[in-house]
Structure formats: C-alpha cells, structure tokens
Amino acid sequence: MFYREAGDFKTSYGSDSQTFPIKFDRMRYYVVLVVAFGVVPFIINDYWANAVFVPFLIYAIAAIGLNILTGYCGQLSLGTGGFMAVGAYACYKLMTAFPEVSIVIHVLLAGGVTAGVGVLFGLPSLRIKGFYLAVATLAAQFFLVWLFNKVPWFYNNSASGQISAPERTVFGVEVTGANTDAWAKYMICLVFLVVLAWVARNLTRGTVGRSWMAIRDMDIAAEIIGVNPLKAKLTAFAVSSFFVGVAGALFFSVYLGAVEVGEAFGINKSFLVLFMIILGGLGSIFGSLAGAAFLVLLPVLLKNVLVGGLGWPTDLAAHLELMIVGALIIVFLIAEPHGMAQLWRIAKEKLRLWPFPH
Amino acid sequence: MNKMTSEGYTTADGRKIGGTLMEMKNITLRFGGVVAIKDISFDIHEGEIRAIIGPNGAGKSSMLNVISGFYVPSEGEVRFRGQKRPQMRPYQVAQQGIARTFQNIALFKGMSTLDNIMTGRITKMKSNMAQQALWWGAAQREEDEHREAVEKIIDFLEIQAIRKTPVGRLPYGLQKRVELGRALAAEPKLLLLDEPMAGMNVEEKEDMSRFILDVNDEFGTTIALIEHDMGVVMDLSDRVVVMDYGKKIGDGTPDEVRGNQEVIDAYLGVSHD
Numbered sequence A: 001m002f003y004r005e006a007g008d009f010k011t012s013y014g015s016d017s018q019t020f021p022i023k024f025d026r027m028r029y030y031v032v033l034v035v036a037f038g039v040v041p042f043i044i045n046d047y048w049a050n051a052v053f054v055p056f057l058i059y060a061i062a063a064i065g066l067n068i069l070t071g072y073c074g075q076l077s078l079g080t081g082g083f084m085a086v087g088a089y090a091c092y093k094l095m096t097a098f099p100e101v102s103i104v105i106h107v108l109l110a111g112g113v114t115a116g117v118g119v120l121f122g123l124p125s126l127r128i129k130g131f132y133l134a135v136a137t138l139a140a141q142f143f144l145v146w147l148f149n150k151v152p153w154f155y156n157n158s159a160s161g162q163i164s165a166p167e168r169t170v171f172g173v174e175v176t177g178a179n180t181d182a183w184a185k186y187m188i189c190l191v192f193l194v195v196l197a198w199v200a201r202n203l204t205r206g207t208v209g210r211s212w213m214a215i216r217d218m219d220i221a222a223e224i225i226g227v228n229p230l231k232a233k234l235t236a237f238a239v240s241s242f243f244v245g246v247a248g249a250l251f252f253s254v255y256l257g258a259v260e261v262g263e264a265f266g267i268n269k270s271f272l273v274l275f276m277i278i279l280g281g282l283g284s285i286f287g288s289l290a291g292a293a294f295l296v297l298l299p300v301l302l303k304n305v306l307v308g309g310l311g312w313p314t315d316l317a318a319h320l321e322l323m324i325v326g327a328l329i330i331v332f333l334i335a336e337p338h339g340m341a342q343l344w345r346i347a348k349e350k351l352r353l354w355p356f357p358h
Numbered sequence B: 001m002n003k004m005t006s007e008g009y010t011t012a013d014g015r016k017i018g019g020t021l022m023e024m025k026n027i028t029l030r031f032g033g034v035v036a037i038k039d040i041s042f043d044i045h046e047g048e049i050r051a052i053i054g055p056n057g058a059g060k061s062s063m064l065n066v067i068s069g070f071y072v073p074s075e076g077e078v079r080f081r082g083q084k085r086p087q088m089r090p091y092q093v094a095q096q097g098i099a100r101t102f103q104n105i106a107l108f109k110g111m112s113t114l115d116n117i118m119t120g121r122i123t124k125m126k127s128n129m130a131q132q133a134l135w136w137g138a139a140q141r142e143e144d145e146h147r148e149a150v151e152k153i154i155d156f157l158e159i160q161a162i163r164k165t166p167v168g169r170l171p172y173g174l175q176k177r178v179e180l181g182r183a184l185a186a187e188p189k190l191l192l193l194d195e196p197m198a199g200m201n202v203e204e205k206e207d208m209s210r211f212i213l214d215v216n217d218e219f220g221t222t223i224a225l226i227e228h229d230m231g232v233v234m235d236l237s238d239r240v241v242v243m244d245y246g247k248k249i250g251d252g253t254p255d256e257v258r259g260n261q262e263v264i265d266a267y268l269g270v271s272h273d
C-alpha cells in the first residue's frame, strides 16, 4: 500500500477543505468514476443491472437523502417509503400530463414536489423531537400510502390501481418502458447519483451543513449562537425529501416500470433505507453509499450462495438475511454508531501510519 | 441608533469606558412558584468587564439567559444600545451581536474544533443555499474568508494543534477554550461568559484570564462574566454585580463590593459552596 500524505502540503484554505485532501484518495475516486462511466456500461447485462447496479444507485440517493435529515440534522424519520411514493406518483402524474417534457425534468420536479411535502410533514419537528417525531413521520408514511391507494386521481383511474411508466427517451435513448437497455437504466441513475452526491457533499461541508449538525449536536446552544432552528430543520427536511423523491421517481420509472404503492413503498422501505444509513454511517455521504451497497448486495449474495450453491429453500435464506441484518444493526449501534464509514476511516488511519505504529 | 444613555468613566488602570451598552431594568423572572430573579436592575458599559457573582442558585445563569434571549423575563425590560429590546428569539439576539459560552460546555460534540468555531460565524454567512449546493462564487469565497478569520482566532487561542480534532475527544480545559473561540468567531459587541474558569487548574485559569483580558483589550469587546473564584473576579473585572437568592445585594467596583457588609454576610454567613 502506498498510502501516504507526506509531502502533500496545503497552501490554501480551499485546498485544505476539499473532499479528498489526500492525493491517493483523490486518485482512487477518479478511478472509480472512470470505471463507473467508462467500463461498467459496456459490460453490464440485465441481471446485473436489475439485481445490483440500478437498485444500488437508487437506494444510494435515498440513503444520502435520509442521512441528511437523520445523520446530519438529527431528525429521525420513518417516512422514507412514503416520501419515495410521493416522488413516484409526482413523476407519474407529470409524465402522463406533459408527455413532451423530458423525463429528467420530471424526475427533478418530482423531487421538488416531495421537498414541499417533506417540509409540510417536517413542521412538527419544530415542536417535537426524538421518539415523538419518529412516530409523526411514521404516521406520514401510512397516510401517504393510504392516500395514493385511495384517491384514483393519483393513478389516473387505472383499473389495477397501479401506475406504470410510459416510454421516455433521453438523447434518443430509451430510459423508461419495457424495452429499455440495461446500460441506459444504469447510466441515467448513475448520473443522478453522481450529481446529487456532489451537491450533498457541498451542502454538508458549508454553512447549511454546519447549521444542521449544530442542531443535531445541541439544538439549544445552536440557537443561542445564531442558528435559526426553523430554517435549519425545514431546509434539512426539504433537501432530504428532494433526494428521497428523486429516488422514488427513478425507482418507479426506471427500475420497476410499474408500481403498486403499498408493495413498493411500504414501511419496509423506510426501515431498509434507515438500516442502510445506520450500517453505512450516520452523517457520512460515503457511508450512505456503503450502506446501500451492502444491503443491496447481501440478499443477492445469500441467494447465490445458499439457494444457488447449497440448495437451501428461498424462504430460509430470506430469514437468514433478516437475522444477519438485525444482528449487524445491533452490533453497529452499540459498537460503532458511525458505521462502516468509520471503520473505513480507522483502517485508513492505520494504513497511513503503517508500518510504523506511532 | 447608537445613542448612549449615560456617560462613560475611566477605570483605576486608566482605561476609557464608554456609555451604557446594555441595561437591565427591574427584571423579574419566575419559574412557576420559584422566583429566580427579583426586580434586578444594572447596566453594562461599552468596553468594560462586568462580573456577576453570588452563591450557588443566586440566579446568575438565569440572568445571562435573560440577556441572551433564552428566558423571557416575567417583568422588566432589557435595553440594548439605548433602545428597549422587543421580545426576540435567541438567534435574533445573536444577530444583534451578543455571543456567549455556557456553564456546562455546550459544544457541538460531533464536529471538529474548526467546524465548531466556523459555526460561530453563522450570523455573518450570507450565501444562499443554491450557491452552497453548487459550491459556486459567493459560497466558496465566503467559506475561505471566514476560514481566514477563524484561523486568526485559532492562533489567538493557541489551539492550532487540535484544529481537526472532534471536540468530544478534547480534555475539559481545551473544550472551554474552543467554546470561547466559537463565541469570539461571531465578533460580538457583548460577550457573555458563564463560569469560564470553572473546574480548571491554576495554570489553565491564568491562560483563560489572559485571553479574556486580551479580547477586551484588542477587540474592545464588552464582557459580562460569571465567576466563583474571587481572586479572578477582583483581578479581571471593572465592576461587579452581586446576587443572592435572586436579589441584587451589591454593585460597584471590586473594592467597593469587597467592603460591602451584605456581600460579606452572603458569602461568609450562608456559604452554599
């Protein structure tokens, strides 16, 4: 390992506060980007796109979103599934109402609509916190799913009660609908993730991010030194919900194609995304990605090894998955609340000093 | 706007003190049946170091909380820069140029020293969220400018080595120092310090005293501080308010206060310490 920072001196405050202050980290990051954009699209097939890459990219966006609210701003939400549904239904309504407008615009607008709904459901956070806020967001979760089931306008009165994505193209390439190529699905999700992760990184390292973290760490002191708690909390809800809404819109339009709200965006989704950020690391963008990757890969891996390799019944493998996730959550909450991101950081610190332990 | 309601004065060591910056008029603060502050009036002049002393539970911290807008007085008025201050939220008080530290350290534990002090400058940050999201123009420029100001504070407090350390990992004395840094970052008109030296050893107390004097001297910051160590109070402060059971029992220069019989009784007669 050539993991060294010696001789890598900073000569401006700008370069000291950049995302990857160590050259080696920066290099590795560029390599990942080159592979993600230059290699994967050419070798990806339907199985890998649908089982691993596309869900990973979409969940990563949702996880970053929830992490902004919960990990950075300290406001626990159990409504992620419901907010993803808002994104999905907003996207559907926009796609069917304005077929000539680009799907990219629709996905972004769906994020905007979700941000508005998120702010609305975030209002109670000005009065209540912790457990009580979690219960309020849980209520939002159930209310939203109920609403999308109940009101036919949301699913354009379709007989099945489902919504399904019409075919749409970006630069002439089909990205939604039944005939979409694996690489196209992958690519559009990748672009959204990369851009949004960069935005999240910018927000969390600047003024807004510090005001979120100040509210999280000590809300009374934060207000006394000048943080407007109303603004800090509601911007966290807005930005977080925007991300979650975009994830929901992509989940529906690009990934699933057709959606039944209770099944796709039920309470399980809320917990899945929450587990991603707990395992990956609260208050970390990288942790959000790590957690999403882990929880997308784990079932695929277990299925291939246990069901495919050892011939276990599928439901047994699924139960084992739940047990593993449950045990890991407990271990992480007790031993390493900052998740895999922190483990990675510690490993790097060790490597930095290796082979001299002091 | 900057009208002063009274003339300044000159201290024993020859420093010129300005007119009234803040005036507390007949402040009463009740919590249900408990009266934490009973009809207290006093003022703070521009540029002075004003101490508030008194036994435990006298109502000193409550008084600072009233000044910083965290408690709303049941009666009386707060006047700042010659004007009656309407009821406002603590963050609005901060925007007026009042910063503080806390009796029980209230740092942002998950953040580094640097980020804690940067957060102290929040009242000066102007770039909007869109600019920050794209890290463009104003946002980046502003970040660098404020970073420069914060680095000056870090140098001033001699905490360069712990710049990137999460504050939760720092020893108590250093945490107190970072908290002072966070308050200084706001470049306040009025700085409120609630027992800045509590729990420190002699050497740390000396450092802290020096910082407080330097802040007052170099930046002309007006300081109101609560302190139990009488030696420190006598050394640092220009004027002292003495409180006991929510009442004001003395107000004057350290020498005047020291000779006041009521004050002597409060400290010797009913020792709460």
Ligand SMILES: Nc1ncnc2c1ncn2[C@@H]1O[C@H](COP(=O)(O)OP(=O)(O)OP(=O)(O)O)[C@@H](O)[C@H]1O
Residues within 6 Å of the ligand: B031, B034, B035, B036, B054, B055, B056, B057, B058, B059, B060, B061, B062, B063, B103
């Ligand atoms: N939020 C509150 N609710 C109820 N009572 C309070 C509250 N804050 C303060 N008090 C009461 O007001 C009185 C004054 O408390 P305060 O903390 O101002 O004292 P203090 O002079 O700072 O004491 P110390 O030297 O111990 O810090 C105490 O009797 C305290 O119990």
Ligand SMILES: [Mg+2]
Residues within 6 Å of the ligand: B060, B061, B062, B103, B194
């Ligand atoms: Mg006190």
